[in-house]
Amino acid sequence: xxxxxxxxxxxxxxxxxxxxxxxxxxxxxxxxxxxxxxxxxxxxxxxxxxxxxxxxxxxxxxxxxxxxxxxxxxxxxxxxxxxxxxxxxxxxxxxxxxxxxxxxxxxxxxxxxxxxxxxxxxxxxxxxxxxxxxxxxxxxxxxxxxxxxxxxxxxxxxxxxxxxxxxxxxxxxxxxxxxxxxxxxxxxxxxxxxxxxxxxxxxxxxxxxxxxxxxxxxxxxxxxxxxxxxxxxxxxxxxxxxxxxxxxxxxxxxxxxxxxxxxxxxxxxxxxxxxxxxxxxxxxxxxxxxxxxxxxxxxxxxxxxxxxxxxxxxxxxxxxxxxxxxxxxxxxxxxxxxxxxxxxxxxxxxxxxxxxxxxxxxxxxxxxxxxxxxxxxxxxxxxxxxxxxxxxxxxxxxxxxxxxxxxxxxxxxxxxxxxxxxxxxxxxxxxxxxxxxxxxxxxxxxxxxxxxxxxxxxxx
Ligand code: CO
Numbered sequence: 001x002x003x004x005x006x007x008x009x010x011x012x013x014x015x016x017x018x019x020x021x022x023x024x025x026x027x028x029x030x031x032x033x034x035x036x037x038x039x040x041x042x043x044x045x046x047x048x049x050x051x052x053x054x055x056x057x058x059x060x061x062x063x064x065x066x067x068x069x070x071x072x073x074x075x076x077x078x079x080x081x082x083x084x085x086x087x088x089x090x091x092x093x094x095x096x097x098x099x100x101x102x103x104x105x106x107x108x109x110x111x112x113x114x115x116x117x118x119x120x121x122x123x124x125x126x127x128x129x130x131x132x133x134x135x136x137x138x139x140x141x142x143x144x145x146x147x148x149x150x151x152x153x154x155x156x157x158x159x160x161x162x163x164x165x166x167x168x169x170x171x172x173x174x175x176x177x178x179x180x181x182x183x184x185x186x187x188x189x190x191x192x193x194x195x196x197x198x199x200x201x202x203x204x205x206x207x208x209x210x211x212x213x214x215x216x217x218x219x220x221x222x223x224x225x226x227x228x229x230x231x232x233x234x235x236x237x238x239x240x241x242x243x244x245x246x247x248x249x250x251x252x253x254x255x256x257x258x259x260x261x262x263x264x265x266x267x268x269x270x271x272x273x274x275x276x277x278x279x280x281x282x283x284x285x286x287x288x289x290x291x292x293x294x295x296x297x298x299x300x301x302x303x304x305x306x307x308x309x310x311x312x313x314x315x316x317x318x319x320x321x322x323x324x325x326x327x328x329x330x331x332x333x334x335x336x337x338x339x340x341x342x343x344x345x346x347x348x349x350x351x352x353x354x355x356x357x358x359x360x361x362x363x364x365x366x367x368x369x370x371x372x373x374x375x376x377x378x379x380x381x382x383x384x385x386x387x388x389x390x391x392x393x394x395x396x397x398x399x400x401x402x403x404x405x406x407x408x409x410x411x412x413x414x415x416x417x418x419x420x421x422x423x424x425x426x427x428x429x430x431x432x433x434x435x436x437x438x439x440x441x442x443x444x445x446x447x448x449x450x451x452x453x454x455x456x457x458x459x460x
Contacts, residue, residue: 002254004040004224005245006078006200008238009269010068011043013228016204016236018281020052022272024064030268031071037265038256039075040224041111044068045104046079050087054432054439062107062424069108076137078111079104082340083124084402085117088431089341091374093405094126096412096430101130103424113171113200115141117339120376121161122400128165139200140167144174144187146297147335149380155187156194169198169224174213175339176299177204177236181216188220198223203238206299208289210239211247218248229266231273235287236301242266296323302343309351318354325350328359332386333370334378345370360386373397419444 014022034042045065053061069077084091086100101112112131116123119142131138140162142155159170170191172184179187184201191199201217203210203226214225226238233240245257276282293299298306306323310316329350336342345366353359369375371382373396387396397404412430413420419440420426428436 001252002223003218003248004255005038005241005257006041006043006224006226007034007037007039007241008043008226008228009232009265011045011047011049011078011080012202012226013232013237015048015052016238017232017286018276020048021056021281023057024059024067026272028067028071030265031068033261033264033268035072035075036258037261038258040256041076041078042072043078043080043113043226045077045109046081046087046113048087050428051432051435054428054435058439058442060439060443061428062103065104065107065109076110077108078113078139079109081112081114081127083114083116083127085123085341086431091123091401091405092430093408094402095407095409096427097126097402098130099409099423100427100431101127101136102134103427105131105134105136107424109136111137111139113139113141113173113202115143115171115173115339116376117143117342118336118376118378119143119158121158121165123376123402125165126402128167132166137168138166139169139171140165141171141173142191143337143339144172144179145176145335145337145339146178146183147330147379149335152186152190154379156190159191159195159197163195163197167197169200170195171200171202172217172222173339174201174203175337176293176301177206177209178293178297178299179203179213180209181212184213184222185216185220188217188222192221200224200226202226204236205234205239205289206236207291207293210234211244214239214244215247218253229262229269231266231270235289237286296326298323298326299338299343302326302338302347305344306347306351309348313351313355315355318351321354322350325354329353332383333367334380334382336370336378341366342370360389363390371396373399374401376401416440 010027014020050061053059053064084097086092086097114124114127128138128140142158162170172187188199199222201214201222203213218225227241227244228238230240230242242262245255245259248255292303310319326346329346338346345364348364349367352362356362368390371387371390408430409426413426416426416429419437420429
């Protein structure tokens with residue numbers, strides 16, 4: 001029996017606890033040590049890190065990746081990719097998705113964990129295909145949620161489809177931390193019985209389930225679990241690496257972790273955590289356990305967004321009513337998993353329904369696109385009355401939305417002009433136009449301090 005570990009401190013723990021605000025300079029000194037710990041992989045890029053680098057940290061995300069690779073040449077670097085949404089919130093054309101994958105691999109990524117919020121696998125197939133072509137590891141992802149249509153059979157079907165797509169492993173992604181230990185056991189077992197690929201479990205400690213869920217998932221045959229070095233673990237982050245290493249060791253599992261090195265890593269991050277607590281960037285609230293997500297079946301991040309929205313509208317007294325409305329809206333929309341961008345769409349619509357005192361008196365623009373089929377196929381059918389209200393006599397779109405998009409790379413390249421110094425810049429611009437442009441301008445003003453690019457040649 002063997003278990004392997006993916007360290008998340010540089011990406012998900014960073015994103016979940018301190019809104020992805022850790023600059024490269026803060027963790028640079030510990031990278032070589034991380035390389036000696038014996039991790040299966042280090043999740044260090046993608047997700048919100050890209051946006052945050054450009055928007056808040058004045059860092060070039062591609063340069064960050066290359067510098068990480070330099071210090072961690074023998075460790076598998078992992079990123080999170082939102083399928084056809086790349087690292088943003090809308091669907092991008094295929095040529096941009098392919099180039100993004102090419103350059104991610106070319107700049108140092110070994111494993112791409114690729115997901116679609118609706119588990120509509122048509123939205124990840126181009127990214128998976130390109131990952132394979134570039135010789136990297138494609139980890140096909142299943143977003144976990146609960147609903148009458150999310151049965152074990154449904155998840156087994158998804159696993160089978162991923163296997164036929166040619167993925168190298170399957171990740172079960174519980175972004176909300178609502179998966180209980182028994183659910184994890186049953187699900188991992190069902191997937192293991194269906195496909196012969198390595199299974200990875202990703203969860204969060206938000207509701208307190210984290211370590212129990214990892215334990216039962218590994219008992220059921222999960223090969224890899226995601227954990228965060230202890231001082232950046234718990235709360236909305238992952239379960240603690242050290243604790244789980246010790247626990248699995250006691251239970252007789254083999255692993256390749258050097259616990260002395262983990263201690264060095266944790267000792268390095270401890271003062272950083274203290275600093276973020278003192279700065280107010282790390283709120284004690286996110287380190288606690290919040291079981292409300294289990295009561296309401298609403299992810300923790302979504303709960304705080306709803307509270308903020310209602311506070312803005314001076315309507316905090318409507319909180320309970322909105323929470324009651326969320327499951328109703330989710331049902332009408334065909335039970336989408338509550339992950340970005342669906343969690344925001346469902347939350348805003350539920351709030352609107354309650355504040356206007358009438359269901360769907362006003363329907364958000366994104367919800368309308370969703371009902372039109374532009375995000376993909378919902379897990380279950382959309383409520384017919386709602387569909388009729390949005391579409392009238394029109395039929396919903398049932399194709400793959402990216403097929404309707406013209407190629408975008410050359411257009412983006414022409415638009416940004418010589419502010420872009422390489423293809424990676426064009427991709428940054430395509431992903432986050434306004435923010436990237438501002439970043440390039442700033443970089444130009446500081447020309448003398450700016451490290452010049454090595455353009456990585458990729459053979460097509
Ligand atoms: Co996560």
